[in-house]
Amino acid sequence: MSRPIIATINQKSLKHNLSIVRSLVPKSKIWSVIKANAYGHGINNIWSLSDTDGFALLSIEEAIILRxxxxxxxxxxxxxxFHLKDLYLIDRYHLTTVIHSQWQIKALENVLLLNPINIYLKVNSGMNRLGFNQKLFHTIRKKLISLNNVHETTLMMHCGDADNQNTIIQSFRLTQRLITxxxxxxxxxxxxxxxWHPEVNHDWVRVGILLYxxxxxxxWLDIANINLKPVMTLSSKIIGIQHLKKGDSIGYGYNYQAKKSQRIGVVACGYADGYPRHAPTGTPVLVxxxxxxxxxVVSMDMITVDLTDCPKATIGSNVELWGNTIKIDQVAQVSGTIGYELMCSLASRVPVNIIC
Structure with missing residues (x-):
């Protein structure tokens, strides 16, 4: 490896986080959500999470990898x-599928499968993305359980506003009314x-970001007291040192000017690696x-950091962009985005190291 940037995926932390989640939902089974290539962590690095009850994802191709x-x-x-022919793969690989539209029900009616499959019947909780109107739930459920191709049917909804207590109460009451x-x-x-809302945990919970x-x-402060551990660490090294005089500028646009003599480190990491382009001056970095x-300004391949309080730092010094000390949520928050996006944006050119 020539360029020093690297993403480290700690499988021990992943398993630790799952154990934390399980302690929070002792009566529920856990779907570990690994869509978007396991939130950027790499599905091949995550599939060994054997303590989970199931994996939830988007593509049949990724499901086949797991099998x-x-x-x-x-x-x-x-x-x-997404296509009628997908049902043959769902049957062959014993997958559970969400049903959210009428055409999928018609497809189930018109295909000949070897085994009945399990269905998650999605009800629109108010997000107005996927899902049937709640008034249709009983009718559609009766239709599904009458089909030879359907085995077990589970009610599924998604809480799109979990910060709003009223929304959660409404979802809870709706669920209770539908399944009475x-x-x-x-x-x-x-x-x-x-x-924050254990009253809606029910039979299966779908957990993504907490696992990571x-x-x-x-x-980050909202979860600081539950002992979760970051699974991904993005790190690099200082590859150059600049000594600025008062008034000297840095990088594209010359938008940062030194107010005094200043020592600057150049780090091998930029937006082409997945670091946020809009991270502002002041974003925390560990050196x-x-x-x-x-x-x-963040450039394609490099960022610059203040070494005023790091007098011993030199070329080759270790840099953590996010991980155990610099939380990914902190970097995302000051950059006007969310940790989910930063995880998913990790570039394929960044080498990955696995800690088992």
């Missing part, structure tokens, strides 16, 4: 299937609900175990 690695427990397709008198499993909770050690609210800050 070929020997995973024989449940797999949930969160957006369902039915032997119908439910899956409502996401990471935010698991943390970041906050569903985007604020040789001392917290300092980004100065100037």
């Amino acid at each position: 070929e690695h020997g995973w024989d427990k449940p797999i949930l397709l969160l957006e369902g299937f 008198g039915l032997n119908c499993p439910c899956s409502i909770s996401n990471s935010a609900c698991v943390l 050690g970041a906050s569903p609210s985007g604020n 040789d175990d001392k917290i300092t800050q980004l100065v100037g």
Whole structure:
């Protein structure tokens, strides 16, 4: 490896985080959400999370990877299937699929499968993305359970506003009303609900961002007391040193000017690696175990950092962009985005190191 930037994926932290989640939902089963290539961590680096009850993702291709690695427990397709022919793969690989539209029901009626499949019937909770109107739930459920191709049907909703207590109460009441008198499993909770609204946990919870050690609210302080560990660390090294005089500028646009004599470190990391282009001056960076800050504009391949409080830092000094000390939520928050996006934006050119 020539260029020093590297992303480290700590599988021990991942397993630790799952154990924390399980302690929060002792009566529920856990779907570990690994869509978007496991939130940028790499599905091949995550699939060994054997303590989970099931994996939830988007693509059949990723589901097949899991099966070929020997995973024989449940797999949930969160957006369902996109073509009628997908049902043959769902049947062959024993996948569970979301049903959210009428055409999918017609497809189930008109295909000949070897085995009945498990269905997650998605109800629109008010986000108005995917899902049936709640008034249609009983009609559609009756239709589905009458089909030879359907085995078990689970009610599914998604809480899109878990910060709003009224929204959660409405979702809880809606769920209770829909399943009254039915032997119908439910899956409502996401990471935010698991943390703050255990009343909607039900049979299965779907947990994503918590597994990777970041906050569903985007604020690290909201989860600082539950002992989650960051799974991804993005690190690099200083590759250059500049000595500025008062009034000297840094980088594109010369938008940062030194107010005094200043020592600057040039770090091998830029937006082409997945670091946020809009990270402002002041974004925290760790250099040789001392917290300092980004100065100037992020460029494609490099950032510049203030070494005023790092007198021993030199070329080759270690830099943490995010990880155990600099939380990914902190970097995202000051950059006007969320930790989810930074994880998913990790570039393919960044080498990955796995800690087992």
